[in-house]
Amino acid sequence: MDKEEIITSLDIGSDSITCAVGKNIDDKIEVLYAGSKQCKKGLKNGIVINISNLSNICRELLEEAEQEVGDINITDVYAGIRGSHIDSMNNHGVYTVPRSDKNITSDDVYSVIENAKAIHLPNERTIIHVIPQEFSVDREKGFENPVGMEGNILETTVHIVTGNISHLNNISKTIANAGFSIKEHIYHIYPLAEMTLSEEEKKLGTMIIDIGDQITSIAIYYDGKIKFSKDILLGSYHITNDIAYALHIPYDEANKLKEIHGCTISSIIAEDSEIEYISMDKTTKKKINKLALCEYIKPRVEEILMEIRAIIEKNECFSYINGIVITGGGSLLKGMDRAISKIFRINDVRYGFANPEYITIKDNKYQNQKYLTAISILSYPVFIKPQLEQFFSSDIDSNGFNRFINWLKNLFS
Template sequence: MSQHPDNLIAVVDMGSSKTRVLIAEINDGALRYRGHGIVDSAGTRKGVIAELRPAAESLNKAAELAEKRADAVIEKCIVSIGGPHVRGVNSRGGISLGSNRMREITREDVRAAVDRARSISLPPDREVIHLLPQQFILDEQPGIHDPIGMVGNRLEVNLHIATCSASAQQSLVTCANRSGLEVSETVYEGIAAAEATLSADERELGVCLIDVGANTTELIVFFEGSVAHTAVIPIGGDHFSNDLAVGLHISPEEAEWIKQHYGNAVVTSVSTLAEIELHGMPGFEPRMIKQRLVGEILEPRARELFHMLRDNLRQGGVLEALGAGCVLTGGGSRLAGMIDVAESLLRVPARIGSPVPLSRMPDELAQPECATLVGTLLYTHRTSILRAAEDHSLRAKLRAIFAGSL
């Protein structure tokens, strides 16, 4: 295998259902698909790692598949993180630029204002994942997105702080290390999925990204181009499958298959005449049931999910800010009728969000369940370009200072 660590990016999505690894290369500033690996997850439960050894084995298998397809060896990776332990909080802080006269705002001033806003009291077990400025306020003038170069006396910032459990994050890092990978960064799953599925217009008008995973549903709200709210709902696609397994007395595997092929979250959309065959548990004879019974089991769970989601958005003060509606992604969004339930309970238009395809990327990855994986890659690439531009600007300023002193 060849090895090009300088122009390769590897990202990892360790979900409760699947463990995914994606490798891409940067060619003339653009991303191009190189390889991927997807295997069944082991050792994960409710969005967090419960057993290190099987989780590390799953990651190692997925990484080996990706490396084989990419014909390259990876040493570092970026890992997405989610689960019920992820929480978001809004904060505000600022700095005085001088009481006597106004002066120009520098990048260091912006960082100082953000540092002041982030200095809130957090429990010792919390780790900051993202600092997301919502807007800057210059001399009480709000709505500023980039104050650098402007002139004023006082700079303030409204900041959204995404945090996670420090132990859950460390478990991800340890798991990757046991698989021979070094974690260079963690990205919140909601932000990653949004990166791959939302347009700039949707972010500006106000939109809620709903990522329905296996055990949890991540949500993130954008308004006026910035993150306004993040949260996690403790219901995912596996809860729907488990309801079917219990209600129909069938195995979890058959329940998942029935959900995918015959499930519907709106029972009135199912024909009253349609029937399906159930194999049932070992030792029992196959039997026929009305397909509507499947919908009668799935619809209450779907409505519960969106009731909880609506209450969360209302408590966050963003329920009325969804001018562009909501976008559903993740494997759980594939259930027929989910769009109808979302539109009925949230009272806004809804659509399914599939990730933007990379150059040469197979269709297998251009699906809603891969939005977090592809989005983590896109987010990493975009932020690395911004950091490189900042470093270049800083070096140019330093060269000008030293040139002027000669």
């Protein structure tokens, strides 16, 4: 199998690592493998807390991927990241076209984006993504790529994602210690949104909510582009923890109760039957009815969703949202779609899946929410990065170098 055709991703989750391997065939990703391992001793809230422990798990997972796929040698990965250290903002840039012909070139586009990304950052932070939203030419908006147009003043608005340098470096060190290298750090919600939202949803206005174990991530699209993104330190772990605390039972038993019998809205419980569970001593059996279990779950679900609503209202993004797509393991809690519809008063709520136009998943066992982000990251170098690079490829450096070479030739001729 040609090494150049293979793409590998590692999604660094709240407290787990998920790997996906895909093959680029005729500009379409075919998923060859997906797997996941818990790493509670190495990760917390998406932050590396034990490099040695996490390195061992990364190595095991990637070696397992090599064995499962066969005839491949993984050397580098695209790393999906998340956590409270991730921040984002929108910024505006202006550039005056200096030439008399006023024809806008790729160099001009490059320059205006450079102006837009020229933000003040503390020493401990770095830019991860700069995503152009739109361009304006002489105050007229709506240009996706203004190269070839004529104008005096070129403007752009960009979505900038930043992260803590130390946390990013710790992820790089972890993967290096495992014997691999990082091709790029990628904010996980970006490729996830790009691969699960349809073009119509991006245009009309849609929010994606990715409910993880300890982190819930959101991104809002409108007019075809990402307008807002945010990570919140609340997730399905906190729901499980509430059950464990209320019933005084082991965490794993609480998680089993939540996944099998839990729900977010009592009205969807068809029959209020009793559920048997194991108490803290792991021998005594006790019972609880489904309605009572639901009452332990509802407050935390409402807290998570109300926190999201408060954040998007504070950032004046609510008016963009005409539909909601939910992903992540936490989204599988029964009735989550109805709870979201109720809190946000939006009827159009659906579960996300990888867009088959870009990604092929032949093995049904990989059609699982816990693999969706890692699988979506596979699309980044094939579909997403080339779209960004069209704006960041400038002829300035190459032309300057060529002029310098010609000057030397003339000097010594």
